Amino acid sequence: MEWLFSVADYFNMPVSMLTALLASVILGITSGILGSFIVLRRLSLMGDALSHAVLPGVAVSYMLGINMLFGATFFGLLAAGLIEFITKKSKIKTDASIGIILSSFFALGIILITKAESGTDLNHILFGNILAVTPNEILQSFIILIIVLVIITVFYKGFFVTSFDPVVAKTYGMNTNFYHYLLMFLLTIFTVSALSQVGIVLVVALLVTPATTAYLWSKHLNHMIIGASLLGVISGVGGVLLSFNYNIPTSAAIVLIGAIIFGVSFVFSPKNGFFKQRKKVIG
Amino acid sequence: MIEVKDLDVSYFGNNVFNNLNVSIPLHQSTGIIGPNGAGKSTLLKAMLSVVAKSHGEVLIDGESIGKFQKKIAYVPQRSDVDLTFPITVYETVLTGTFPTLSFFKRPGEKEKQMSLECLKKLSLEDLADRQIDALSGGQLQRVFIARALAQQADFLFLDEPFAGIDMLSERLIHEVLDELVKNGKTILTVHHDLNKVKNYFDYLLIVNKRIVSAGETEKTFNIKNIQKAYGQQFGDVLFSKEGDHGVAV
Known part of the structure; x- marks a missing residue:
């Protein structure tokens, strides 16, 4: 990773800033792609649940000395399966079953992390630290993006x-469950990639905010996905620059920039149209 | 012939159908009518395995309906579709060609051409670039019919296609369906309005949690069968005038 230093030198910026920028670009693109589907399938809450539910997986991976991806994927999919099971096998609504599974998995994770005594800081997992991201983590995020x-x-x-x-x-013969779980799988590996950078608590913001903002401006699915990725990158890069210059927590800065762009879009976008006559036909 | 054999369907332990058997002729237009909550849509969905059957099978010419999956186009009730999705009229129709494509293939020139033709058949060409949430009920229904056409299916299963739509849309859809039957396609329609039953369907299933009656419309659509399905009083209202022109419900 020598080249990182040369590039940082060339632009006359600290290496940690360069790695943070790289990480936020990769994260922004991934979150835009996945987030678009999460939002359109009304799975925003599910995204929140899964990102929390991987915590025990992270702890177990530390204990066993394996890559975080394995533990996280296992617990993420287990949570998705349990939520689905509770909802389908009873009259309990999805949001309630999500609430139960999210909090219990998260609680289990907290206990396991404390017991693991691996020197892992719980704070680091919860809130992330994009400035301390290692080249290896960037590589992993990049592979996950691919x-x-x-x-x-x-x-x-x-x-x-x-x-x-x-x-x-x-009726076309498409297995809707297969696509659901495939998306859940992608969501869990994305959470792992986002974890060290923005932390578990704010992962859902990366997924939902850029995608929802892009939704307000798009007429086509592919435009929404591209727009969401672009917005993800803009908030990521903006957040890193802001936090370097004004010494504020990076993940919070990223999330708030995304929220501000959303706020502006909410007022001005054609789909919401506070300033444009609605072309809706009624009947 | 489409045969439904020993069909059981239940929702959370409530039986909708118990041991339902019925045969539906091919190359004709068949209507499914019955009062609210009779299970008309459920019957259609269970035949397509969109709603799980607890027991029973559906055969087309003696073979499992699953074998014909890609040759069956389904037109859902408008309320079943997410209208806020970022998709245009043209793109919606184009998705109808997906079942005709192999796994890795994207719609090409041929599919795009086909979709445009289907749009024209339903007079939608001017709306091609419109978002589907900016359409009237009738226009939207025409989009779904166009999507079904783009699938080039041999069987069309429609769930309340005429519910709450304007007269122009109704006429256009009726013409398109008529032409399909003339070309040997099989159409099965869930229908709620008893008014035009005789104009629309060659064959009729009257349903109320069971098959009340099934047969050629001429013979089946009469006061006795309607009373059996809808109750005594309703039948009286419907057929009170001379002749049996139904009254809209």
Whole structure:
């Protein structure tokens, strides 16, 4: 990773700033792609639940000395499966079952992290520290971005139709459950990639805010995905620059920049149209 | 012939259908009518395995309906679709071609051409670039019919396609469906308005948690069967005038 130093030198900035910028760009793109599907499938709460539910997986991975991805994926998918199971096998509504699973997995994670005595700081996992991100973590985030890109591209037709019209998708012979769990899988590995940088607590903001903002401006799914990724990058880079210059917590800065762009879009975007006559036809 | 055999369907332990058997002729237009909550849509969805069957099978010419999956186009009720999705009229119709494509293939020139033709058949070409949430009920229904056409299916299963739509849309849809039947396609329609039953359907299933009656519309659509399904009083109102022109519900 020598080149990182040369690049940092060239631009006359600290290496930690360069790595933070790189990390936030990668994270921004990934969150835009996944977030678009999460938002359109009404899984925002689910995204929050999964990002919290990977915590025990992180702890177990530390204990066993394996890559975080394995533990996180296991607990993430387990949580998704349990939420689905509780909702389908009873009259309990999805939001309630999400609430139960989210908090219990998170609680279990807190206990395991404390017991693991690995020197891992719980604070670090909860709130992240993008300025301390290592080149290895950046590489891992980059690989995860590639995996997400490849899977979404290969399965695009399926993700498209199962998100838009799941009932008709079923009649086409598409397995809607398969796409659901595939998305949940991508979500858990994304959480791992985001964890060290913005922390568990704010992962959901990365997923939901840029995608929702892009939604307000888009007429087509692919525009929404590209727009969300772009906004993810803008808030990421903006947040890093802001936190370097004014010494404020980076993850919070990233999230708030995203929120401000959302606020502006909410007022001015064509879909919400406070300043534009609605073209809706009623009847 | 489409055969539904020993069909059981239940929702959270409540039986909707118990041992339902019925046959539906091919290359004709068949209507499914019945009072609210009779299970009309559920029957359609269970046949397509969109709603789980607890027991039973559906055969087309003796073979499992699953084998014909890509050849069956389903038109959902408008309320079943997420209208806030960022998608235009043209793109919606284009998704109808997806079942005709292999896994890795994206819609190409041929599929795009086909989608445009389907749009034209339903007079939607001027709305091609419109978001689907900016359409009237009738226009939206035409979009769904166009999407089903783009699938080039041999069977069309429609859930309340005529509910709450304008007269122009109704006429256009009726014409398109008529032409499909003339070309040998099989159409099965859940319908709520008893008014035009005789104009629309060659064959009729009258349903109320069971098959009340099934047969050619001419023979099946009469006061006795309607009373059996809808109750005594309703039948009286419907057929009170001479002849049996129904009254809208």
